[in-house]
Amino acid sequence: MVPISYFVVLSALLFGLGVVGFLFRRNIITMFMSIELMLNAVNLAFVAFSRAFDQLQGQVFVFFVIVVAAAEAAVGLAIVILIARNRQTLNVERVNLLKL
Amino acid sequence: MIVTILFFALALIAVSGAVSLIVQRHPIHSALSLIVVMVALAGLYLLLGAQFIAAVQVIVYAGAIMVLFVFVIMLLNAGAEERTNVSRMAAYIGLPLSVVLAAGLAWWTASGSQALSALSGDVTPTRSLSMMLFQEYAFPFELTSILVLIAILGALTLAKREGGAE
Numbered sequence: 728m729v730p731i732s733y734f735v736v737l738s739a740l741l742f743g744l745g746v747v748g749f750l751f752r753r754n755i756i757t758m759f760m761s762i763e764l765m766l767n768a769v770n771l772a773f774v775a776f777s778r779a780f781d782q783l784q785g786q787v788f789v790f791f792v793i794v795v796a797a798a799e800a801a802v803g804l805a806i807v808i809l810i811a812r813n814r815q816t817l818n819v820e821r822v823n824l825l826k827l
Numbered sequence: 828m829i830v831t832i833l834f835f836a837l838a839l840i841a842v843s844g845a846v847s848l849i850v851q852r853h854p855i856h857s858a859l860s861l862i863v864v865m866v867a868l869a870g871l872y873l874l875l876g877a878q879f880i881a882a883v884q885v886i887v888y889a890g891a892i893m894v895l896f897v898f899v900i901m902l903l904n905a906g907a908e909e910r911t912n913v914s915r916m917a918a919y920i921g922l923p924l925s926v927v928l929a930a931g932l933a934w935w936t937a938s939g940s941q942a943l944s945a946l947s948g949d950v951t952p953t954r955s956l957s958m959m960l961f962q963e964y965a966f967p968f969e970l971t972s973i974l975v976l977i978a979i980l981g982a983l984t985l986a987k988r989e990g991g992a993e
Contacts, residue, residue, distance in 0.1 A: 744845040
């Protein structure tokens with residue numbers, strides 16, 4: 728049988744890949760998708776620990792995380808559309824009006 | 828034995844999907860890679876005995892949220908990402924932190940993780956999950972409805988064409 732630590736390591740790997748994607752990509756949609764990947768990695772850790780300790784709270788939290796992620800995706804993509812409309816670009820390097 | 832094989836197959840699919848998400852230059856390819864990751868994660872939830880979460884993962888994440896992403900990519904006609912120099916923050920903060928994360932993982936797996944129990948075959952009944960959700964966590968559940976309402980209003984207000992009301 729699979730030890731629970733394998734799941735946690737996989738979760739950390741996916742989270743790290745999400746962080747790398749967020750830091751290295753310049754397309755705002757891809758950065759946003761990296762955030763979704765990090766949320767998914769955290770969900771996997773939640774479910775794995777919920778299983779390890781035989782408690783259901785972890786799965787309930789995953790449910791709430793999914794709801795918040797859906798709300799976040801709706802608002803975030805509206806902001807992306809707004810940026811694309813106002814600045815004619817999806818590259819975050821060019822959204823730099825507040826930069827000194 | 829079959830569970831171990833399934834775990835490694837799904838883990839491989841998930842990690843390669845995540846790498847593909849980072850490496851692809853076109854947003855639509857990244858979005859499709861993310862869908863692969865989410866479906867693989869749904870399979871892993873099934874392995875962990877969480878069928879309800881697996882179903883919600885496929886329906887809400889792979890279904891609703893990713894359709895929203897693909898729709899926005901199509902709407903904005905997003906092309907391939909132009910290459911720019913890697914930001915200095917990524918090089919100076921991201922790389923050391925990745926090394927720290929990898930070292931921490933190696934240390935954590937090498938020591939004391941065997942204390943946690945191995946997986947058995949039983950599954951979480953969705954019934955007890957829903958009992959907990961609607962009894963113990965009924966108030967947070969109701970709060971999420973307000974959150975979703977605010978998100979809908981916010982998205983509507985943000986994406987509205989200017990010049991209509993103002």
